[in-house]
Amino acid sequence: MTGNEKKGYFFVFLTGVFFAFEVIGFKEVFRKFNLTPEMAALFGVGFAFLLVTPFFLSSSKRRKKVILTIQRDGLVLLLGTFSNAMGIVLYYYALKQTDLGPAAILIKTTVLYNVILGVMFLGERFKDREIFGILLAMVGIYLISTLEGQINLISAFCILISAFLFAIQSYMIKKYIPEILGLEYAYLRLFLLCVFFFLYSLLIGSFLIPKLPIIVILGFFSLMGYFLGRAFYFEAHNYLPISKLNATLLIEPIFLMFVGIIFMNEPIDLQKLAGGGIILLGLYLIVFHKRKGTP
Numbered sequence: 001m002t003g004n005e006k007k008g009y010f011f012v013f014l015t016g017v018f019f020a021f022e023v024i025g026f027k028e029v030f031r032k033f034n035l036t037p038e039m040a041a042l043f044g045v046g047f048a049f050l051l052v053t054p055f056f057l058s059s060s061k062r063r064k065k066v067i068l069t070i071q072r073d074g075l076v077l078l079l080g081t082f083s084n085a086m087g088i089v090l091y092y093y094a095l096k097q098t099d100l101g102p103a104a105i106l107i108k109t110t111v112l113y114n115v116i117l118g119v120m121f122l123g124e125r126f127k128d129r130e131i132f133g134i135l136l137a138m139v140g141i142y143l144i145s146t147l148e149g150q151i152n153l154i155s156a157f158c159i160l161i162s163a164f165l166f167a168i169q170s171y172m173i174k175k176y177i178p179e180i181l182g183l184e185y186a187y188l189r190l191f192l193l194c195v196f197f198f199l200y201s202l203l204i205g206s207f208l209i210p211k212l213p214i215i216v217i218l219g220f221f222s223l224m225g226y227f228l229g230r231a232f233y234f235e236a237h238n239y240l241p242i243s244k245l246n247a248t249l250l251i252e253p254i255f256l257m258f259v260g261i262i263f264m265n266e267p268i269d270l271q272k273l274a275g276g277g278i279i280l281l282g283l284y285l286i287v288f289h290k291r292k293g294t295p
């Protein structure tokens with residue numbers, strides 16, 4: 001393993017930790033408060049954006065990096081964040097009415113979508129073990145999607161679409177940005193997400209201002225996931241191909257499943273364990289048998 005790979009895996013490890021805390025935090029907010037997904041996302045990213053803005057504006061060096069990111073990567077940032085924002089709304093909609101474990105596993109089908117995008121747009125070909133991995137993942141998806149009382153078909157469908165929208169962002173970054181500035185990209189993404197969720201909430205008439213303690217809680221978990229987690233994830237793109245980025249993150253849903261069982265009283269279900277295991281095994285086969293040098 002090269003030094004760059006070690007650095008990349010370290011960044012992805014940190015990504016998984018911060019992503020997990022974000023998901024747990026938002027799930028708890030949805031459990032305890034009657035808040036729509038777009039409002040939770042808006043005030044979460046908005047509060048996080050206000051917290052980190054002085055850090056970027058107080059330094060001329062960081063301001064220049066922000067401007068460089070806008071000038072050089074602005075279009076990819078805009079399109080990728082728009083795709084990501086739609087995915088977030090769908091994922092939080094499903095998370096409100098779904099147990100933590102099944103949702104965390106289904107969202108990792110981003111790995112499968114990355115392979116499909118590579119075949120469709122990068123001229124790659126499926127290998128036999130990748131095809132087998134995809135078939136296993138589909139069987140696992142079926143098992144997870146039909147868990148009575150823990151997830152419904154509409155929620156499962158929303159999460160699968162959300163995973164595809166998340167995959168588009170990583171694909172665009174890897175294809176069109178030779179070297180991404182992780183912190184600056186994550187900061188500008190916060191701003192664009194604020195704009196998107198604000199306009200979206202006005203469009204559908206759901207805008208409201210939550211109580212301050214709820215905003216602070218959302219802001220704290222957004223700071224960990226939307227800013228720090230994403231910054232580490234974007235930075236890891238400089239050192240690892242997409243397949244390896246997602247491979248390391250396959251540990252996260254296992255952790256979240258046990259969190260749901262131990263701390264949120266989610267049921268220990270053989271079908272859930274089997275479905276989750278089959279999906280992760282399928283994604284493992286897809287990831288670790290991809291061609292060398294595949295982006």
